[in-house]
Amino acid sequence: MFGKRHTSTQLVGAALVAGTLVLGLTGCGGSGSDEVKVGLITKTDSNPYFVKLREAAQAQADKDGAKLIALAGAFDGDNEGQVAAIENMVGQGVKGILITPNSSTGVLDAIKKARDAGVVVIALDTATDPEDAVDATFATDNKAAGVSQGKWVKGALGTAAPQVVMLDGTPGGTVDTFRHDGFLEGFGIANGSPEIVGQENTNGDQTKAQTAMENILQRAPGINALYTINEPAAAGAYQAIQAANRANQITIGSIDGSCTGIADVKAGKIGATVLQFPAKMAELGVQAVVKFAKDGTKPSGFNDTGSQLVTDKPVAGLESKDTAWGEQNCWGKAGS
């Protein structure tokens, strides 16, 4: 009697597991084997930027009659997760893999194995180091985006003596370095210039940016120009600036082009942002894989998907679009 009960408990567990598996599989049965399979591996699942990238890839795959398999790392820096994703996709017979690498060097061996197995590998958004570790790269020219931000902040500042604070992302990050250096170039100063009165790493995180800005405002109250690695960092910094009653005295520049960021520009919290086009990266990537599957043509080199300065306070001599245009072209949902 007892025996039966124990047995059934264990088996209920096993059956539930089986049920979960079956549930997971029902969505994907019956896919034809001739379909071109395209793999997409983003850094994480948790950022609307990558959601946009993925939705655009899915839409393009549907249009081209390809099947998209989307996987992601579990967190920024999850090399193991991305390597496993590459291996599993190759095992599944994808024609091409689109990847936004978590570390520009950590996944290189897995990428090489995939390419040796005849899979075309394209980096989206973030280049690998060296860049030719992949067949091609579709990404924003982050240096150019940084230059746009720097030129605008400098222009908006006018004749005031600049006191610049830089809220960086992650030290050593490829994108971070390009944006940072681009900003300095556009602004017309160099690393270590006396105009730079503060510099903090925020990991592009709103909370960390707020804390960093609170501390900087204590240390360097005279700051009037702010570089931010992305819009969440800008939003966090604005919180701190507003709390210190300095809201209209500091010119804030940013990069990304999320709908939340554009809304912040419209509301006057951020002065200007530089919009990127993740959807374009994904579309071009999927098209390139489908083309490779059809006629064997491999994409190559670095392909700039462009960026656009968006502000409602245009600076003379600097091409920009207003927030109405930004709302039409941004990614993600405002307020999320």
Place this chain on the structure above:
Amino acid sequence: MSTGAPAAAPSTATSSISSRFNARNLLREPLLGPLVALVIAIVIFSSVSNSFLNPQNVSLILQQSVVVGILAVGQTLIILTSGIDLSIGAVAVFGTIVMAQSAGAGGPFLALGSTLLVCVVFGAVNGGLVTALRLPPFIVTLGTFTAIQAATRLLAGSETYRVEPGALTFLGTSFRIGSFSTTYGVVTMLLVYLVMWYALSQTAWGKHVYAVGGNPQASNLSGIKSQRVLFSVYLTTGVIAAIAAWAALGRIPNADPNAYQNANLESITAVVIGGTSLFGGRGGVGGTLVGTLIVGVLRNGLTQAGVDNLYQNIATGVLVIVAVAVDQFARRRSQ
């Protein structure tokens, strides 16, 4: 497309098992439930995908399981003593940075030695706080996890270090047995399991570990030096973390302070799915190996089937809860 076959699988398993096993066996063998789940998962995936069971893919699943699989052995030891180790992954990541940096200064063998030393010291710190100060392992390892993670970034200067091929990446080297190609990392993982299985089931030390976890008062009364046994468990876990660090550099020859952030939790997942009781004293490394493989099979199989990442995590989450529920029921019935 083949929902018919998997649906039939559990019921076939039901009849064969219920005829052969009774409650006593199930309680003594917490391994059985996970094993059934693993077999079912394999049956389902091989019916969905032709390539699932080919040797290359099986080898992949094993390679992808190596790091968390090794860490899970250490986690099993701690959980058997009714503790938990939230720091084990962070210790291993710290180990990879030490290994990469000291290799540049003094060669691979100094690197391996210093990594072992550092990881054992971290084990001793955890063990010392748990035994000498009688602090709860959850809190101790939460503290050391937080501190070690920060120390890792300080040590690495938030940079990643590429490791040159050689002794440090040896565990990533592959070799063939017939048509089956696998890495020395996989062999190392299996060896770690074998050694710990032997130590736990065939030695007095192993019996003491179970006794301390199952009932510390009773084991004290019976003359076992509980605190000494506990401390040895944390030291051993340090050694295992060092082996995991070595295996990690074999798998990805890049020491990255941001890597393996979820390894702590993933190792706990493997242990729990493997049927080891969080209340201590019940379970073993055999179950953990099965638990590790279940997680690996799920991830690989669901990818092969084209299932999205987040659904894979939902499946793993459900499994954890099911496993704990099964353990609870088994304990309640046995009381």
